[in-house]
Amino acid sequence: MIVSALTHPETTSGLYLHVRVLLGMIVGLGLTHLLRHFARLVEQPKRHRIYWVHLVWVLSMFIYMLHFWWWEFRLATVTEWTFNLYLFVVIYALLLYLLCALIFPENLDRDESYRDYFHQRRGWFFGVLIAVYVVDYLDTWVKGADYLHSFGIEFPIRNGCYVIASLIAIKTNRAWYHALFALCGLAFQLYWIGRQFEVL
Numbered sequence: 659m660i661v662s663a664l665t666h667p668e669t670t671s672g673l674y675l676h677v678r679v680l681l682g683m684i685v686g687l688g689l690t691h692l693l694r695h696f697a698r699l700v701e702q703p704k705r706h707r708i709y710w711v712h713l714v715w716v717l718s719m720f721i722y723m724l725h726f727w728w729w730e731f732r733l734a735t736v737t738e739w740t741f742n743l744y745l746f747v748v749i750y751a752l753l754l755y756l757l758c759a760l761i762f763p764e765n766l767d768r769d770e771s772y773r774d775y776f777h778q779r780r781g782w783f784f785g786v787l788i789a790v791y792v793v794d795y796l797d798t799w800v801k802g803a804d805y806l807h808s809f810g811i812e813f814p815i816r817n818g819c820y821v822i823a824s825l826i827a828i829k830t831n832r833a834w835y836h837a838l839f840a841l842c843g844l845a846f847q848l849y850w851i852g853r854q855f856e857v858l
Contacts, residue, residue, distance in 0.1 A: 673739050677747070678730060684751040685727045688758040692720050695762035707771035711833075712761070714840040715776075715783075718847060719758050725851050726754055736801075746797040753790045760786060777831050784824040791817040791824075809854060816850065 696716065699708060733747070760783045766775055776783075795817045798806050806813070823839050830836075 674734055674736065677733070677739065677744060680748065681730060681751050682727070684748075684755050685723050688723045688755040689720065691755075691758045692716060692723075692762060706766050707773065709771060709773035709776055711836050711840045712772045712776045714844055715761050718840070718844045719754075719761055721844075721847060721851070723754060723758065725847075725855065726751065729855060743797075743800055746793060746800055750790065750793050750797055753786055753793060756786050757783065757790065777836075780831070780836075781828050784827045788821050788824045791820045812850075816846070 736743070760779060763775060763779075766772070795814065798809070798813070820843070823843070827836060827839055
């Protein structure tokens with residue numbers, strides 16, 4: 659009796675709202691973390707040296723979290739929720755939060771700059787970024803072939819390029835590469851949102 663009630667089509671929207679509450683909490687925590695630490699930079703600008711490449715990635719993560727929450731509206735059309743779909747979506751959200759936590763640490767050593775922090779922890783940040791794009795592809799694939807193909811050939815190329823660029827970023831500390839990756843990554847992110855998600 660209880661199982662049949664939960665799986666009845668009329669309760670599908672209620673099930674989606676149940677999932678969305680958790681996702682909203684994760685997104686809210688990520689955005690709060692970014693804003694709180696950015697406000698700290700404004701309040702104490704001389705406490706730690708600012709690194710503009712780091713700030714580009716902060717902006718990129720902020721937009722990514724907003725984009726993720728905007729994209730979540732599309733899940734309202736899902737007619738059948740499975741645990742695998744739920745798991746992929748939650749893992750994706752948790753990875754995005756982890757990126758927010760890694761890009762802005764809770765504490766820095768007194769003499770440590772954001773440039774030093776970024777380059778010393780870049781393996782963790784870009785490693786998680788790789789996981790985000792892998793899970794993103796798998797999550798899209800789980801939703802079905804039609805949904806996957808709706809994004810066109812750009813989607814696998816995009817994800818593949820981000821993975822390869824992140825692997826290189828883990829290996830190199832060359833300033834020009836990290837600057838180029840941050841700027842190009844942000845530019846393509848804005849292009850992708852405008853092209854695929856301007857109207858849901």
